[in-house]
Amino acid sequence: MPQVWFGHGLLERLGHIVPRYVNGQVCVVADQHTEAIAHGVAEALAGCVGAVFIHPGRLKAAQAAVRQVQEAARASAGVVSVGSGCITDVARLAAFRSAKPLVAVATAASMDGYLSGHSPIIVSGYKLTHPARPPKAVVADLQVLAAAPARLTRAGFGDVIGKITALADWCLGHVMTDEYWCPAISKMVHAAVERCRQRARHEVSDLSRVVEEIMEALLITGQAMVYAGNSRPASGGEHHISHYWEMQALARGEEGCLHGEYVAVGTVLLAAVYRAVLEKEHLAPSAEVWRRRIDRLSDRQIRRKRLEAGYGEAAAEVEGETQDKDARNLGTLSHKEAEARWASVRGLLAEAVPEPRQLVDLLRAHGVAATPRELGITEEDTEKALLYARELRNRFGILDLAAAAGCLESVARTVARDCVRW
The missing domain is CATH 3.40.50.1970 (Rossmann fold)
Structure with missing residues (x-):
């Protein structure tokens, strides 16, 4: 350490x-x-x-x-x-x-x-x-x-807030795929994030007074990653969305936004995805439908077309990094077991992930962009990030569950359309 x-x-x-x-x-x-x-x-x-x-x-x-x-x-x-x-x-x-x-x-x-x-x-x-x-x-x-510069501190605050959905994704990945998860590490990061959030609420619009709490949360998260042996305590779907937009900016030869700025917006979007998926009591109407979806997600030719649509010339790199991720994560999970696991974690996630509007208000109170439009990101690129960001890493999160539940396309379309009104 x-x-x-x-x-x-x-x-x-x-x-x-x-x-x-x-x-x-x-x-x-x-x-x-x-x-x-x-x-x-x-x-x-x-x-x-x-x-x-x-x-x-x-x-x-x-x-x-x-x-x-x-x-x-x-x-x-x-x-x-x-x-x-x-x-x-x-x-x-x-x-x-x-x-x-x-x-x-x-x-x-x-x-x-x-x-x-x-x-x-x-x-x-x-x-x-x-x-x-x-x-x-x-x-x-x-x-x-x-x-x-104040912009860097605001980006750090956005990165801290991103731990909310990162921890939720880690817990979900553990329950659905038996991935390693440490409750002590999760609690350590959660406590640091909460200290930062509480201090920020008392220092409205002035993050310069919250620098110590922001840096403490960032350093504790760094320690958590060392303890866990990976970045799971710090990085979930909100970071995958951020990486997707960073790659798009690179492909266009643009400077792009700061990492924490992307993460803050990605966190709000992922919270919206969580709220939409949490409304689903069941993941699939039957074992046959469940198996058909998983087989389709795991089909290499179909996935290659998805990657080409989402990543263009970088599709081959992404494919090599995460080949067969859906088959590994869900291929052996029966419909009955998937439903039981979802039922066991659904209530916990509903408590852990705030409503998107709460996050929007918290971020904007401190001058942090909270929606894609505030970063100059179009509705189309927002929808594409929600559809394709999950392909970047082997990890399992709410975007992967939405895909398995057959609702990722509709949720991505709805969230991308509605977030302009937040």
Whole structure:
């Protein structure tokens, strides 16, 4: 587990912190947006800095950037990243491939991946998750976080709110497919999210006063992922929707929105899907209908056509990542067993997932976009995300259950149409 340094005045103490984890000089990695903080980091480290790599403009999580950081850090004993999402992801993979320790200096409470042992990197227009190694330590100075652009903090709040549906999807996946689930880890994340929500309710419209709670929730979620051995405690269908839109933006050559902005909107949409599916007492009218649906979802030729419609040129990459997911998740589950499992979890999910309007009000109260239209996403792209985002990962969630229940198309169409009025 990475050691977390979380508090005030930590930047000035880096000269004492970093040598605990790196025996020798370090390469400081940043981009144009975190350059000023990186210079402060270099000053605090004094004679411990062997190289400084500042990427011009905004660094993107691409293979080329990973190679550049590897080259810059070639003569260094370790890497110190200064940034948030993409910078940390790139530095993590570069340090891992170079067999060097990483210390991550957080510059914004914008995402939950600081403690992660994986790096999502863009390859041929598709974001692939590469195995790496968690940082030796994460340094989160509250003065630095509080000074971050407000948009980044709002994105972090959106990422925190996304844990609501992520935890629901994890529980659903456990009940329906016997996937590993840990109630203690789930409670740990839920408690951190609730602390953040409660503080946010008392600090209406001013998230700068909630930075500590936002970052705490993000760091606790990061620890939860390490404990679980995967990102299940943090990522469900709302993240798959986010990844789908990120891929669309990449394919169009657009900058796109921040990860947490997409996640916030994805959470609202997924909550709407939950409310629609929870109205169904039964998943299928008969065993024959259930089996026919699962067979159709599992048919490789039919799935290939779905992927081509949803992902275009990236369809082959997606297919390779999640081949036979429906057959693995539901192929051996009888109609009777599926109905019994759904009945056992339906009430719990109804309590766990708020009404979409509640989430919309909470997000908007703090200036966070809550609907696709606020991010410039069309009704068509909203419907496509709801239809095809589930294909991105092998995990089982409410979008997969909706597909098995034969209502995903109608629910996606209705939610995409109605969300403009929220």
